[in-house]
Amino acid sequence: APIILSDSPPAAAAGAEPALTAAQKALRSKPARAPEDPDKKNKKLKDVEISFPIVYGTISFWLGKKASEYNSHKWTVYIRSATNEDLSVIVKRVVFQLHPSFTNPTRVVEQPPFELSESGWGEFEIAITLYFHSDVCEKRLDLFHQLKLYPEEDAGPQSTKKPVVVETYDEVVFPEPTEAFFLRVQNHPAATVPRLPPGPMELMSHDKKRFDTKDHSLSQWFSNFSEADELLKLAAARQQVQAHIAKLRRQLSMIEGMPQQSRVISGPGQQFGHG
Amino acid sequence: HPPCRGRKTVRTLTLARSTGVPVLLRPSSMDAKDILGLQKTSFPSAQEKKPRAPKEPQRKPDGVSREVYALTGGVGMAPLMPTIEASHLKRRPAVEKEKVAWQWLPFTSSARTDNLQLYHWVRVVNNVPPTGDYDFAKYNTKVDVLKYTDEEYEKYLTEPTWSREETDQLFELCQRFDLRFIVIADRFPTARSVEDLKSRYYSVTRALLIARARSFDEVAGNPLVKETFNAAHETERKRALSALFSQTKQQERKDAEVLAEAKRIMESRAANKNVEEAGAPTSLPNAAVPADGVSPLSNNLPSSAATHPAAAANTSIPDTLRMLKVYLRTHALDQMVQAVTASAGIRMIKRVDQTLQDLGVNLKPKVPTKAVCAEHLELRNEILTLLNIQKQLQNKEAEVLANRESSFTEAPTTPKVHAEWVTTLFSLCFCVEDI
Numbered sequence: 001a002p003i004i005l006s007d008s009p010p011a012a013a014a015g016a017e018p019a020l021t022a023a024q025k026a027l028r029s030k031p032a033r034a035p036e037d038p039d040k041k042n043k044k045l046k047d048v049e050i051s052f053p054i055v056y057g058t059i060s061f062w063l064g065k066k067a068s069e070y071n072s073h074k075w076t077v078y079i080r081s082a083t084n085e086d087l088s089v090i091v092k093r094v095v096f097q098l099h100p101s102f103t104n105p106t107r108v109v110e111q112p113p114f115e116l117s118e119s120g121w122g123e124f125e126i127a128i129t130l131y132f133h134s135d136v137c138e139k140r141l142d143l144f145h146q147l148k149l150y151p152e153e154d155a156g157p158q159s160t161k162k163p164v165v166v167e168t169y170d171e172v173v174f175p176e177p178t179e180a181f182f183l184r185v186q187n188h189p190a191a192t193v194p195r196l197p198p199g200p201m202e203l204m205s206h207d208k209k210r211f212d213t214k215d216h217s218l219s220q221w222f223s224n225f226s227e228a229d230e231l232l233k234l235a236a237a238r239q240q241v242q243a244h245i246a247k248l249r250r251q252l253s254m255i256e257g258m259p260q261q262s263r264v265i266s267g268p269g270q271q272f273g274h275g
Numbered sequence: 276h277p278p279c280r281g282r283k284t285v286r287t288l289t290l291a292r293s294t295g296v297p298v299l300l301r302p303s304s305m306d307a308k309d310i311l312g313l314q315k316t317s318f319p320s321a322q323e324k325k326p327r328a329p330k331e332p333q334r335k336p337d338g339v340s341r342e343v344y345a346l347t348g349g350v351g352m353a354p355l356m357p358t359i360e361a362s363h364l365k366r367r368p369a370v371e372k373e374k375v376a377w378q379w380l381p382f383t384s385s386a387r388t389d390n391l392q393l394y395h396w397v398r399v400v401n402n403v404p405p406t407g408d409y410d411f412a413k414y415n416t417k418v419d420v421l422k423y424t425d426e427e428y429e430k431y432l433t434e435p436t437w438s439r440e441e442t443d444q445l446f447e448l449c450q451r452f453d454l455r456f457i458v459i460a461d462r463f464p465t466a467r468s469v470e471d472l473k474s475r476y477y478s479v480t481r482a483l484l485i486a487r488a489r490s491f492d493e494v495a496g497n498p499l500v501k502e503t504f505n506a507a508h509e510t511e512r513k514r515a516l517s518a519l520f521s522q523t524k525q526q527e528r529k530d531a532e533v534l535a536e537a538k539r540i541m542e543s544r545a546a547n548k549n550v551e552e553a554g555a556p557t558s559l560p561n562a563a564v565p566a567d568g569v570s571p572l573s574n575n576l577p578s579s580a581a582t583h584p585a586a587a588a589n590t591s592i593p594d595t596l597r598m599l600k601v602y603l604r605t606h607a608l609d610q611m612v613q614a615v616t617a618s619a620g621i622r623m624i625k626r627v628d629q630t631l632q633d634l635g636v637n638l639k640p641k642v643p644t645k646a647v648c649a650e651h652l653e654l655r656n657e658i659l660t661l662l663n664i665q666k667q668l669q670n671k672e673a674e675v676l677a678n679r680e681s682s683f684t685e686a687p688t689t690p691k692v693h694a695e696w697v698t699t700l701f702s703l704c705f706c707v708e709d710i
Contacts, residue, residue: 051604051645053644132601137600137601138600139599139600139601141601141602141603143603169641169642169643170603170604170605170643171603171604171643171644171645172601172602172603172604173601173602173603173604173607174600174601175596175597175599175600175602176600192645194645225641225642226642227642227644227646227647229642230637230640230641230642230647231646231647231650233635233636234636234640234647234650234651234654235650237631237634237635237636237654238650238653238654238657240634241630241634241654241657241658241661242657244661245657245660245661245664248661248664248665248668249664251668252664252667252668252671255668255671255672255675256671
């Protein structure tokens with residue numbers, strides 16, 4: 001059964017305090033439960049999944065005139081929220097592992113925006129490791145992305161103005177969030193909580209605005225990932241398949257009913273006795 | 276012109292008639308020219324005294340005949356190892372170190388109980404004939420058929436259906452024919468089945484062994500004591516075997532069809548079970564369904580179709596995912612796709628992927644949200660169902676075709692048997708609808 005929390009009215013105002021009050025209210029409504037549960041921090045909420053849509057990838061610019069043999073492109077690798085919200089709500093730090101030919105190939109980024117800019121000439125796989133806050137998750141999460149500097153074969157000569165952008169959409173899923181974590185983030189715009197109606201946007205205080213990527217310098221190159229297209233295509237495909245299945249089933253049942261030459265046909269009632 | 280007297284003569288002639296102009300030493304053309312009296316080409320005189328054999332660019336190897344070498348030019352020849360040394364051929368009848376002779380000698384065999392004197396060829400080395408028993412005596416195996424005394428018979432071995440005389444006769448025959456029960460049954464004076472005879476023999480021997488042993492444990496290891504002869508089982512087994520052997524071709528085909536059907540059902544059920552991780556118990560039909568056991572099969576199917584849960588693949592999470600505190604949506608989708616296609620073969624997986632491509636759907640969704648992943652998984656499931664039904668249809672059509680062909684050559688089956696068969700298929704059809 002869904003947890004009572006999801007039915008509680010969303011917090012009217014932003015900030016941690018009202019959320020706690022709402023939760024406390026919800027807790028009080030549960031029979032035989034102390035309002036201040038000492039295990040609240042570690043209690044896992046089953047059947048409640050909280051996910052954070054993210055986009056990660058690289059943007060690389062050809063250096064044009066300034067390009068040398070060993071320094072032909074400048075590029076940025078990053079991980080951002082799919083809606084350009086602030087990921088530091090769950091992410092403590094991000095570690096980018098570069099090719100060993102870079103000095104200090106292990107680059108740690110402790111603050112949003114979680115990105116790294118470099119320059120070079122070669123394409124290689126970058127390992128992006130997410131470390132979460134202690135109340136979110138003890139385990140780290142690894143992602144991999146292939147840095148692409150050169151455009152596709154038929155794209156013509158390189159230009160310094162138009163970068164090569166490769167982005168991947170994914171979602172970070174926490175299947176059994178602790179109650180504390182859940183309460184903290186359930187209303188955050190970066191989070192997706194199923195069965196919860198979209199809560200009011202938290203009032204964007206000036207500090208918070210800084211950490212999202214909405215006004216990022218590269219935001220003009222960010223791709224817009226819309227699930228609508230894919231859903232549409234999938235729905236259409238499913239319809240096709242279902243129609244085909246129905247057609248074949250009809251054919252199958254027709255064959256069953258087909259009289260065969262060697263049979264002594266004594267009447268349908270007798271043969272399809274099971275009917 | 277000198278008459279053509281053969282090569283040799285002509286050649287000598289040619290050499291002798293050297294006119295100071297040196298001649299080319301190639302026999303055939305020289306002879307011809309000599310005969311015809313034509314002009315001979317000239318070469319420096321140094322060559323005159325050369326040996327008769329024409330000087331070839333390189334010496335012909337020994338293992339190759341002249342013609343072959345001339346033809347091939349020495350290219351592409353196998354390694355010229357001698358296969359048979361000519362020197363060895365002469366040497367064969369070598370003198371052995373020992374003196375071996377073959378003698379016609381008498382022998383005895385421990386396997387013979389009469390005193391028949393037989394003879395055979397013996398390889399005698401250095402005048403010492405071989406010793407030891409006849410080589411083949413060891414193959415004369417004998418069975419230890421126990422002999423009981425009157426007292427023992429009275430005490431342990433009496434049996435209402437067997438008289439003393441019969442038991443004695445049985446044991447005598449067993450001894451004589453080394454427990455070849457088919458022969459014994461044949462020779463047995465009163466009519467008794469093989470199982471009956473075996474039963475009596477084994478029970479008597481077992482009782483004797485146990486009675487004679489000081490303790491049960493002593494003979495507990497003996498196979499005669501460990502296992503008892505199950506006459507009923509044997510009779511049944513032989514009956515079944517002969518029934519199978521005398522099956523008509525059509526019956527055989529029917530059996531195969533039913534078994535294949537059962538197998539397919541079980542497989543599809545296993546596949547569904549994998550996906551669902553259903554707690555609902557699915558009643559599995561007996562795998563070994565004989566031709567006349569078709570009705571239990573059809574009875575089982577509707578019930579399992581009913582318990583078949585609605586395909587809710589997105590609520591069943593593979594165990595590997597449950598363990599993770601955090602994971603990526605794409606990883607979760609991969610795991611679930613693998614779980615679905617686990618039971619399908621590699622060919623099926625490829626066909627599903629191909630179908631997805633044909634429908635214009637990405638094999639891996641570009642925007643893997645929860646909803647998109649769920650839809651994607653559903654689509655994959657539906658494609659699997661589609662492919663399975665396609666296969667069923669193909670099989671059915673092939674079967675109809677085969678039936679049609681066979682109906683011209685074989686006697687028609689009884690309506691009753693056929694009705695049962697059709698019933699199964701029809702109920703199967705229903706279940707397919709329910710899924």
